[in-house]
Amino acid sequence: MALQQRERTDPQPSDLELRRTGRKLAAPGARFTGIGLIVLIAGLLLLFLTTGWAWVLGIVLIALSAPILGVGVSLLMGSGVAGWAARRRPFA
Numbered sequence: 834m835a836l837q838q839r840e841r842t843d844p845q846p847s848d849l850e851l852r853r854t855g856r857k858l859a860a861p862g863a864r865f866t867g868i869g870l871i872v873l874i875a876g877l878l879l880l881f882l883t884t885g886w887a888w889v890l891g892i893v894l895i896a897l898s899a900p901i902l903g904v905g906v907s908l909l910m911g912s913g914v915a916g917w918a919a920r921r922r923p924f925a
Contacts, residue, residue: 848919855915862908869902 876894879887 848921851915851919855912855919858908858912858915862905862912865901865905865908867905869898869905872901873898 872894876891876896876898879891879894881891883891
């Protein structure tokens with residue numbers, strides 16, 4: 834006795850909704866990435882141009898910039914995926 838497969842009828846989000854979602858993700862993504870880059874550059878400058886405790890502060894700033902950059906890049910990538918999906922082109 835075979836089970837019958839039902840056709841999926843998931844509602845498709847509209848193109849305008851996907852574009853709106855992409856814009857909503859892009860704005861904070863750019864801000865997070867910018868803040869993370871500023872902190873990273875400050876940490877790199879302290880790491881390479883100073884000695885003593887300032888050198889350690891540079892390492893701390895680099896470590897603190899990693900999650901901020903991760904969040905920013907993730908939001909920007911999510912924005913790109915939403916924009917690509919709004920075009921209704923296959924991903925692979």
